[in-house]
Amino acid sequence: MAINNELFKGTLQTIILNLLSENERMYGYEITQKVKFITQGELLLKEGALYPALHKLEADGLLETSTEIVDNRVRKYYSLSKDGEKKVISKLQEAKEFISQLQLLLNLKPAS
């Protein structure tokens, strides 16, 4: 997933859900490019990580899909389901707490 970083393990679902919460619908390739753009190339979301993750989120009922043909190529659009909209809220809260705890453990916080 990352150029040189094991740290993002476990954050992928949250990242995907959050992107979809602010974009209505996105397709896989678009998500990889968005992540690349936001992190200025620091984080490269690989296909081998993304697609299985999308499939799992769909199987869990958090994402809905619709397929379109654009320029003779298939595009599979993903969007949040009702459950997905709820999930993204708890996932973001979880991520906030994670960052907070990690900053505490690594002394990266100015004060509490």
Add this chain to the structure above:
Amino acid sequence: MAINNELFKGTLQTIILNLLSENERMYGYEITQKVKFITQGELLLKEGALYPALHKLEADGLLETSTEIVDNRVRKYYSLSKDGEKKVISKLQEAKEFISQLQLLLNLKPAS
């Protein structure tokens, strides 16, 4: 490692190295208690995660050990080697960048 959280995967080595950078020497059980205390019980570092991680860091030459008997029980103290002291700096920098990127990706940052 965590009560209900997959997110800490990949951060364990950094956490251990950082604790040892500010404590001169620590033994395994002490590390689990320290992590529990710092996170107020939120993050429980399991033995099945900690000891293999310590062994790996030692095998990589980042930690040095010395054994003592206290109250008839064995204690294995770990401390940073020269390489470990260098490593902790780069690991902390990596963690900082990771947090920063994650905050960007999840819109958890006020501004850049």
Add this chain to the structure above:
DNA sequence: ATATATACATAGGTTTATTATGTATATATT
């Protein structure tokens, strides 16, 4: 004609942590 970008997908392997054990001593509780 070839390389790169777009767009999907999966198989095999590695890493990491969890759960479950196991050994052993000390202390607190019933």
Add this chain to the structure above:
DNA sequence: AATATATACATAATAAACCTATGTATATAT
């Protein structure tokens, strides 16, 4: 005296997540 909890180490089996590599296919740029 018996039992539970805390201290202190360790490893085996399993699960989860991601990476690398591969595969298919079309469009565009060189």
